[in-house]
């Protein structure tokens with residue numbers, strides 16, 4: 269149909285969606301037609317959709333189709349993510365490196381390029397240097413941010429280019445602070461307001477894509493827990509989140525080596541030679557064991 273236009277959902281609140289069309293500044297206000305079935309899929313920010321005029325002056329367009337997704341994250345709730353800006357403070361709160369590693373595993377398996385940002389360097393110089401070393405040695409892009417020298421829009425844009433980029437990380441680490449600076453407006457509340465409302469620091473509650481470079485960027489609500497299992501990630505998918513382990517794939521004595529206690533394991537050898545960080549390895553092992561056992565439990569339940 270001639271009136272059909274393609275776009276990207278930038279925001280969805282209470283059944284009203286904002287869709288970016290014309291590949292740029294124009295936003296169309298959209299609804300989902302009551303009778304129309306979009307399958308069981310709930311449209312969300314980042315979705316590529318087709319829209320048509322609705323005839324309703326309040327929401328003049330209607331979403332007619334959701335195009336196939338490259339990926340879909342539950343936390344943060346964004347589809348078609350190209351870059352995740354994994355944001356962790358070096359202190360206050362202390363970085364949850366298990367959560368960071370889980371996010372790296374997810375990135376590796378969902379075709380997302382991770383970028384790690386350690387914030388609040390002003391509160392912990394040594395810790396920041398340690399984490400920067402630990403993660404850049406694994407081959408990740410890592411930036412450090414502080415109160416007086418925050419990560420700049422230019423630095424981020426040179427990495428995220430033309431894709432959809434989303435902040436991800438725990439609450440109170442400074443995602444909104446950075447995002448506000450980068451897009452140049454106060455689009456979201458930061459910490460202090462919510463404290464007045466006695467809501468802790470869970471300030472950021474909805475997701476909105478903002479124009480950034482040739483693509484989009486979005487702030488997201490903080491979270492503390494994340495289930496690899498629920499995202500369909502099994503033990504075989506864990507090594508991809510550990511490039512320093514993954515590079516040994518196929519080099520151990522057994523092809524299906526899990527690098528835990530098998531004989532002839534070159535990963536264990538590299539570990540004993542100090543070529544692989546022990547803390548990262550321990551987290552690898554924990555996730556691998558957890559998901560392996562989960563698989564066996566599942567088999568047992570089915571039998």
Ligand SMILES: Nc1nc2c(ncn2[C@@H]2O[C@H](COP(=O)(O)OP(=O)(O)OP(=O)(O)O)[C@@H](O)[C@H]2O)c(=O)[nH]1
Pocket residue numbers: 387388389390391413414415437438439440441442443444445446457458459460469470471472488489490491
């Ligand atoms: N010292 C210091 N404080 C920072 C820095 N970045 C952010 N903060 C402070 O950390 C607090 C939390 O920042 P937010 O930007 O609201 O954190 P958030 O990650 O968006 O939190 P949620 O929305 O709850 O997920 C605020 O008081 C900020 O001023 C930093 O680099 N150094």
Ligand SMILES: [Mg+2]
Pocket residue numbers: 443444445456457458471472487488489490
């Ligand atoms: Mg926030």
Ligand SMILES: [Zn+2]
Pocket residue numbers: 520525526527528530532533534535536
């Ligand atoms: Zn091995």
